[in-house]
Each structure stands twice: as C-alpha cells, then as structure tokens.
Amino acid sequence: MTLRPLFVTPIYEASLTTDRSFENFNADILAACQELEAEDAAGRAWSRAHGYGGYTSYGSLNDLPQRMSVFADLKRKLDRHAARFAEGLHLDLGGGRLRLDSLWVNVLKPGAGHSGHIHPHSVISGTVYVATPPGASALKIEDPRLPLMMAAPPRRPDAPDDAQAFVYLQPQAGTVFMWESWLRHEVPANRARTPRISVSFNYAWR
Numbered sequence: 274m275t276l277r278p279l280f281v282t283p284i285y286e287a288s289l290t291t292d293r294s295f296e297n298f299n300a301d302i303l304a305a306c307q308e309l310e311a312e313d314a315a316g317r318a319w320s321r322a323h324g325y326g327g328y329t330s331y332g333s334l335n336d337l338p339q340r341m342s343v344f345a346d347l348k349r350k351l352d353r354h355a356a357r358f359a360e361g362l363h364l365d366l367g368g369g370r371l372r373l374d375s376l377w378v379n380v381l382k383p384g385a386g387h388s389g390h391i392h393p394h395s396v397i398s399g400t401v402y403v404a405t406p407p408g409a410s411a412l413k414i415e416d417p418r419l420p421l422m423m424a425a426p427p428r429r430p431d432a433p434d435d436a437q438a439f440v441y442l443q444p445q446a447g448t449v450f451m452w453e454s455w456l457r458h459e460v461p462a463n464r465a466r467t468p469r470i471s472v473s474f475n476y477a478w479r
Contacts (some may be wrong), residue, residue: 285358351401401448
C-alpha cells in the first residue's frame with residue numbers, strides 16, 4: 274500500500290536568533306513596539322473599536338519601515354526569508370516579485386486572542402515574535418480542507434501533525450513563521466501574565 278501526500282500546506286519556520294547581535298536587535302524592536310503603543314492614539318482607538326485586546330498598528334500606520342529604522346532593518350531580514358519560502362513553494366513569479374505590502378505591530382494583552390482569519394490580496398503572510406513570556410499563545414493553524422470534510426470522523430489524538438485538523442505552533446522570541454495567505458489561522462487567548470508582542474506582515478505579487 275502507498276499513501277501519497279498531495280496538495281501539502283507548507284509552513285516556513287526560521288529564527289532570527291542566529292543573526293549577529295540578535296539580542297540588541299530584538300530589544301530595539303521591543304522598544305519600538307512599546308513606543309508605538311504609547312504614542313499611536315489612532316491605533317489604540319482602532320483596537321478598541323474592533324475588539325482587539327491590546328494594541329495593534331494594523332489600522333493606523335502603514336509605513337513602519339519608513340517611519341522607524343529598526344523596522345527597515347526587519348524588512349530586509351524578512352525579505353530574505355520570504356524569497357527562500359517562495360523558492361520552496363516553487364512559485365513562478367514571472368517578471369514580478371514578492372514585495373512587502375504591509376507590516377504591523379501586535380501587543381496582545383493577557384487573556385486576549387485573535388479569532389480565525391485569512392489575509393486576502395496577499396501571497397505570503399507571517400509573523401515574527403518579539404516577546405513570548407511563559408504562557409504566551411501559540412499560533413493555531415487550521416487544515417484548509419476542514420469546511421469540506423462534512424461527515425468525516427475526527428482524527429485520533431495521536432495522529433501526526435499532517436493529519437490533524439488544527440496544529441499549534443509555539444514560537445519563541447526571534448521565531449519567524451510564514452504561510453500562504455489563504456491559510457486560516459488564529460491566536461488563542463494569551464495565558465501569559467504580560468503581553469505577547471509580535472510583528473505581522475504580508476507580501477504581495479507585484
């Protein structure tokens with residue numbers, strides 16, 4: 274008997290911790306995220322209006338790499354990882370290329386989460402993690418076939434990750450996760466005593 278795994282859903286995982294001066298770089302990113310949370314009144318208002326438990330710059334600032342040099346440095350790092358992921362996905366970009374389309378800060382307070390969603394109009398999405406205190410939420414990935422399974426029985430608890438309906442990826446500071454933007458994902462409630470801080474992003478085909 275042969276089982277052929279077809280139409281796989283790859284998740285790209287890397288770490289910035291091996292980069293030179295990672296600790297200083299991560300400290301600078303953390304300080305920038307905290308500065309934005311303190312100063313971005315429009316972002317705090319957007320977060321309250323949309324039920325985001327904490328602060329996100331998603332709805333208020335769309336120029337972080339131009340606004341703060343540390344985010345420009347982060348963009349350069351992410352560009353290299355996005356290129357590697359695109360190569361691994363065997364994407365035929367023709368005369369175009371993947372370009373960072375948006376990048377935003379997330380400061381998720383204790384007890385808060387982010388419900389399941391996708392990122393329309395993008396090719397690759399992802400998150401780089403800045404602060405992951407003990408109890409911080411994992412990234413919950415959903416099997417894209419789930420809405421089509423209808424009467425299918427559940428998977429056994431000991432099934433491997435590639436057979437599960439949901440997979441939980443636990444990041445550390447410096448972890449980079451990327452996935453194709455159509456993949457549904459969410460952030461369960463943050464069980465840490467302090468905020469879980471991350472920077473999310475989208476790449477579009479231009």
